[in-house]
Amino acid sequence: MTLEQHDAATGAPPGPGPAAWAGRLRDPALLTALPLAGAALLPFELSAARSGNAVSGALLALVTLALTLWAAPALVARPTVAAVWSAAAARHRNTLFAAYCVILAALDHPAAYLAALDAGLLLAYLATLDARTAGPVGARQARSRVILPAAAACTALTLAAALAPAGSAAAWARLAAALAVTCAGALVGAALWARRTAAKAADPGPGAPAGTPPGARRRH
């Protein structure tokens, strides 16, 4: 079999042709990243529109769109050592995109629903990247019934605590605090349970051969 020249980085067909772009546009990570970038950009765009600074808003939107199309698709290539900064940036462009979205979201004060959208989409984007690029570890995480729900619950809990009025002494505030403590305890317990199960799996017992093959893991 004679191998063809392909874009080994994203798994897309070769070259800058329509097939390559179609492959990139079908990437699940990009489908998650586009609404994430939009949600992170929206508060700044609204502020720019209110202040009549449409040029900077349009410019930032263009930059965001270009960065999203370039950096958001999952980088499935094997990691290599990059000698120059441009190669290192290309190597870590998924991380750059996620960090850019965080910075973009921090530029303005979003509404509560936009903050929730940002947090949820960012977690979904990171989980999608893990499932596509982290091999069996990412696949197990995607199948797990504990890890992603725990991360989502922790995010929601933190968001609720951050958006709750701190000065209020109403009953719902105390209820929220109690729920936060309960959820935090549940998360710590889940982590400890996972650790104990992993330690049991790591002990091969007397006489067992060295080396535990990947794939023989327990499910969280």
Added chain:
Amino acid sequence: MSAPAAAQDARPPTAPPTAPDRLALAPPPGDAQRAHDAVRRALGSAPPYPAASAPPAPPVTGWRLTERALRLGTVAALAAAAALATGQAWLLALAAGPAVLLAFGAAAGTRPTRVAAHASTAPQRCFEGEPVTARIDLAFDGLAGWIDPAVTPGPGVELTGVSVHGAAATLEFTARRWGRWTLGTADLDLHDAGGLNRRTVRVELGDIDVYPLPADASLTPIPQVLPDRIGEHSARQNGEGFEFTGVRPYTWGERQRRIHWPSTTRRGTIQVNQYAAQRTADTVVLLDALGDVRDPASGRSSLDDAVRATAGITRAYLRSHDRVGVVSIGGKLRWLQPGTGANHLYRIVETVLEVRRDLGYAVPDIGRVPPPALPRGALVYAVTPLADDRFLDALRDLAERGNPVTVIEVPTGDPSIDPQDPASVLALRLWRLDRAALRYSLTERGIPVLAWDGQASLDLALAPLMRTGVRGRTR
């Protein structure tokens, strides 16, 4: 840690593959796509084929963070820092999710502390186009979440498949070019169970011998004078063979069953059948390894074609139970004195396997070849692109010894020129005339020049020699 490749199968291949043998059943499209993706990932940015012959830079030793850990840690730290810098507490929610994923990854188990790898290759000798499998067994303690191989193939092989099952990685190669090659280097990334740390283990995959596919040949021209040994060729001398050459008067003591009754009745005296002697032939193939000329149009290598022609001629004569030897003239003079038998083909091929590494500019001295390696009267096939004057000098020396010499000219192609440039067109014409003059001068010296195109059967080139025996120079 790396381990040397183990010798598992050091036997020569049983027979050169034929075209139907090389046909493989096509796997289902989904499996083929997955295999293709795995090969692309393992090759990384390396060119698929031909690969660079230089080994890759040594990997980073010790455990280090994976891309996943860097990504999750960066997002979590940046979101927390932004929350502190801007005073927006909700930004901590962006840090919470990655932090939980990191925590679960860290709690997944202990990473291996001792890692060892061992590679084995089978078979270690094969023909061009045949598959070669390298298996890498990893031994480690603790838990591993993922074994991610990267491969830098050697220059003569192509990586066609990568699979990881348990603690073993299997790499499928296809030998693309004859020669003595290293299979390459494999860097295996061993990820911990949480996917947060990885460690690279380098393994050398060892060397293989790739034999050239012999050119198709079945004709075995013979010299006019054959040595006095029983063989399968009909000599000019009379003897106890099977080929009828005439009748002659009976002499006392001859067998009655040889009486030719029609002639006896016609002449009135007893006449007996006369047969040609059956003799063997000594053949020596002189391989021009002084250079490797690449055809500008097709990219074919003259050395590849010369070695395939050598293997084809050798196989044809060995099938006739003749003795065949080889002398390669290149940076290092190599020879193998004539011998017979099926295994002699492999001895001859192994003699010329390393000529590609020895391309040099040393002036050959045909006088250094010992007489047993170049018997007197042996038919000499000189397989050459006729591109080096030093080889022509060796041919003339050989012809003056009295050996019948035949030149098999392997193709080199015309130099590429600009057809719009009149000077280039004239230069090309002059070059062709010079080549024609060279062939004419060899023919005038009694050395026939037979052109072989590198693809068709060698029989087409050798057929003119079948009309009469090849004549050597008379002293």
